[in-house]
Amino acid sequence: MSPVDTAAVEAANTAFYEAMEAGDFDTLSDLWLDDTEDQRISCVHPGWPVLSGRGEVLRSYALIMAHTDYIQFFLTDVLVSLAGDTALVTCTENILSGGPAEDGAELGPLVGQLVVATNVFRRAPDGWRLWSHHGSPVLAESGDDEDDETTA
Numbered sequence: 001m002s003p004v005d006t007a008a009v010e011a012a013n014t015a016f017y018e019a020m021e022a023g024d025f026d027t028l029s030d031l032w033l034d035d036t037e038d039q040r041i042s043c044v045h046p047g048w049p050v051l052s053g054r055g056e057v058l059r060s061y062a063l064i065m066a067h068t069d070y071i072q073f074f075l076t077d078v079l080v081s082l083a084g085d086t087a088l089v090t091c092t093e094n095i096l097s098g099g100p101a102e103d104g105a106e107l108g109p110l111v112g113q114l115v116v117a118t119n120v121f122r123r124a125p126d127g128w129r130l131w132s133h134h135g136s137p138v139l140a141e142s143g144d145d146e147d148d149e150t151t152a
Contacts, residue, residue: 002082009080009087009121012128016119017073017093023065029058033122033129041130046115046137069108070098085123086131093117093135114138 012031019028033041035054043057044050045064051057074094081088093115099108120132 005082005087005123006080009082009089009128010078012121012130013078013080013089013091013119014075016130016133017075020061020065021072023068025058025062025065028061031130032057033124033131039122039131042132042134044134044136046113046135068097068099069101070096070110072096087121087123087128089117089119089121091117091119092138 016028016031019025019031032054033039035041040053041057042050042052043060045060048060051060072095074096076092076094078089078091093113095113095115096110097113098110101108115135115137117133117135119130119134121128122131
């Protein structure tokens with residue numbers, strides 16, 4: 001695994017989340033591969049069906065950005081794996097977000113959420129680009145507390 005490639009994939013992954021935080025749709029769009037006849041991008045947002053194709057995927061991000069006044073990602077457990085021109089990044093998205101404000105408030109209520117994500121990147125002539133994103137909500141805490149209860 002080349003340290004240069006690993007760093008470039010990590011930078012592309014970080015850029016993806018920074019574009020979401022900034023609501024920068026143009027940058028976010030540039031980070032995704034273009035569809036080809038035999039290679040379509042895909043995305044699964046937590047609780048959504050599979051979205052396939054550049055148009056459908058990018059529309060989903062436009063919709064999310066239009067309805068999210070504030071979002072911040074704290075990434076943990078980031079792991080990069082490389083195989084030739086394909087890279088797999090797994091991570092935990094610790095998300096803090098706020099929707100539209102109500103009653104003249106500056107920001108709606110903030111909500112925290114944990115999502116485990118898999119981001120697949122392909123090497124393109126202009127750098128590493130997203131091929132697929134899959135986010136799945138974390139519905140339960142790790143088993144540490146459960147182990148304590150069963151042995152007590």
